Every structure is written in structure tokens, then in C-alpha cells.
Amino acid sequence: MESALSRTTTLSVVIPMFNEAAVIPALVARLRPVLDALAVDYEVVAVDDGSRDDTVSALFDRGREWPQLRVLRLRRNSGHQAALTAGLHRAVGQWVVSLDADLQDPPETIAEMLRVAREDGVDVVYGVRADRSTDTMFKRNTARGYYWAMRRLVGVDLPAQAGDFRLLSRDVIEVLRRLPERAPVYRLLVPSLGFPSAEVRYDREARAAGETKYPLRRMMALAWESTANFSAAPLRLATWLGMSSFLLCLALIVFGMVVHVSGATIPGWTSMFVAVLLLSGVQLICLGLLGDYVGRIYATVQNRPAFHIGFDSRDERDEPAGAK
């Protein structure tokens, strides 16, 4: 059934929604004309992330006159990225766009993304926020810090200011679907796969209605999720701590000896002092060692492809992007 659909559906638009009833009328009013004008078969996958307001009934209301609107309901609030995952896994289109419900990502840009993907022959089109003046100062600065830290810590070449508004080809979706990742962070995962990509710039608008579902607590959770997901650096901290405190211990042991020789100590102090320092240094190093192995196990369990073949000259079907 799904495969029959996927042969005819060109575009899927995935929209995670958490308590977004207030914005649904405006969203539908603006999204539908854009999609209808594309003259391709499309579906809209609205993922209700366990909303506690009227999101689902509002969606069903609209769905009565809009057959392409599909509603996917999660049983409980699972978070933006999880809702996105559900939608990406269920989408059947040859191209899949992910979009926020609040109209901060202008739906008109979808047309341009699809055009760029087809004309440039790329698998990923990032929506890049050219103007964020409608976001608060706080949001802009935390976002800048996030992208800076991720580029350094995680080593993924992140397109600057690319959020979760992007278009993916079926090939990318299939690679993502095969990953056993429990909590994918797409804004890092997608660039790390290295598919040919392009960028489309757009101006970030103000939220059309309702309020942000990303309070500081969730922003911090996303930052930690991104770090832990992509880097064993925090684990490796134990190794460095172990090494440096071991060196410190050695220095302190020399100090203990000097005190011992000078005779300014009570009996037994030196041996206790040295034993405690040596043992704690050794323990920290062992912890670091363990941490390193745990990091490797983690990387193995994540099962991300170590490489992704974009082109093989023996394979006539594939031509490198841009060689056409």
C-alpha cells in the first residue's frame, strides 16, 4: 500500500505540532495554495505530538475539505525531534520537507526548495535563515552559541543558521530510516551524511499565533542531546582529568618525600599521603580508559555509516551532481 502511494506522491510536507490549535487556520490558509500551485501529487503529514488542546480536532476539521492532509497522532508528548522522526518515517513522498507549524518557516519557500533540488540534482536543500530579526535577542544569541559550539565540538560542517526547515530526497530518508538512533538530532545528522546539498535563504517570520514550545529547559536539552549524540568529548574529559591529576599526584608525592626527609611530619603520614594520591590517580586514569571504550561502544551502537558512496564510475546510473 505504502509503496503504491510512494510511486505517485511527489512531495510530503511533515509538520510536528504540539498544542498548535491556534495556528492551524492560518497555517492551512497559507500552505494549501502554495502546495496546490505546485501541480504535483503531495501529502501533508501533520504529526500531533500528544497535544492537550484542540489540535487534533482542528486538523480533522480541515482534513474534511483537504484530502491531502494526513494526521499522525503520537500517544504522548515526545518532543519536536521525535515527532519529526515519526513524520519522516511515515512520509511516502519522493521529496520530504519538514516545516514548523507556526509559520516561522514561510511555506512559499517550499516551491523554491523543490525547484533547486530538481534543477541542481541535490538530495538536501537547507532552509537558511537570512533574517532573524523577528526572533528575540536571547534566541538569536543562544542559537549563535549553539552553532558555534556544534561546529567545534562535533566537527560537523553545519550550514550556518539552518534549522529544521529542509527538503530531503527519498534516498536520504531511507538512510535515516535505517539508523537505529533513538533520538536523532537532524540538524547535525543530515549534514554528517554528506549528501550533495544546496541552500535556500529565507526570512524567519514571527510566530503566527500561540507561543513558543521551546522554553529554555528544552533548548538546553537539545544542546545536550546534540553534544552527547555526536561527540564523546564529555566522556574523554575523564581521561584528561585522570592524566592531569595523576601528574599532580606525582608532584605531590615528591612534596611528601621532601616533607618526610625534613622530618617535619608525624609517623605514617608520608606512606598514607603517597598511597592515597597514587590510588586516586590510577583510578581516574582507569575511569578515563573505561570512558574511551564506552565511547567506542556508543559509536558502534549508533551504527552510522562510516562513508556514503555518492558515485561509482562503473555504475552508469549515477552521475556526480554538477556533471550533467
Ligand code: UDP
Ligand atoms: N513541537 C513539537 N513537540 C514539542 C515541542 C514543539 O512537535 O514537544 C513543534 C511545535 O509545534 C512547532 C515546532 O515543533 O511546530 C517548533 O516549535 P516552536 O515553534 O515552539 O519552537 P521555536 O520556533 O520557538 O524554536
Ligand code: MG
Ligand atoms: Mg517557532
